[in-house]
């Protein structure tokens with residue numbers, strides 16, 4: 001049996017595997033496949049969200065560059081991310097509170113059941129505050145301030161569209177502390193080139209420092225996958241290597257992909273992307 005992703009009209013990820021669970025939640029069509037190459041995968045509305053085998057690349061890269069760049073990240077807000085992978089990585093740091101705002105509670109419960117290695121108990125950590133709500137609405141209404149905001153959303157379709165608008169970024173800016181920073185994924189640089197460019201342009205009008213970051217994640221087909229960082233006070237590429245290496249060693253992070261060399265290498269862009277990020 002084969003799983004075919006329906007993200008693009010003209011390119012397809014096809015994996016040998018079988019459907020082990022499927023449910024229409026109040027928000028989306030959720031499926032879990034067991035694949036031979038990438039382990040179990042979580043699929044929402046026929047779009048691959050994450051895979052057991054390579055999730056560590058994405059989850060480490062949306063977490064550690066920011067948590068080691070911020071001088072004292074105590075309070076972190078995560079939007080989406082119901083599989084728990086980002087929360088697991090955030091809680092490796094000495095943070096005081098990690099809020100996770102996910103719209104669909106079924107994603108959390110079914111990920112804990114079928115993909116337990118993603119959250120690894122993170123939802124039961126006493127620093128976790130779980131909120132079932134629309135992330136855009138939460139950010140608009142909250143009076144809390146955060147040091148780091150991580151947006152781990154699907155691609156900009158359906159209910160995730162609000163997580164890509166100018167207003168959304170303006171509201172994030174206002175709930176960030178003075179050294180605050182945010183990160184989000186902006187898709188494949190080759191197959192979804194507009195995502196990086198459009199988000200870069202919007203964020204550049206709001207944040208003093210905007211930095212794209214790259215990593216290749218096999219599950220997200222199309223070569224380099226992109227992320228974008230918005231920062232209020234600190235320009236991530238300007239932080240001394242020694243400082244990041246010192247913080248990395250002190251935190252005793254157990255990482256499979258991230259290290260201080262990758263931290264800085266991931267912010268270097270090939271020429272075709274330098275033009276996009278202008």
Ligand code: SAM
Pocket residue numbers: 044048049050058079080081082083101102103104107133134135136152153154155159160161162163185
């Ligand atoms: N890492 C994946 C990717 O890059 O495609 C995303 C995985 S995570 C499971 C995405 C989560 O965002 C889903 O569980 C979905 O329910 C949630 N989500 C979508 N729109 C949302 C919104 N407006 N507010 C909060 N969560 C949202």
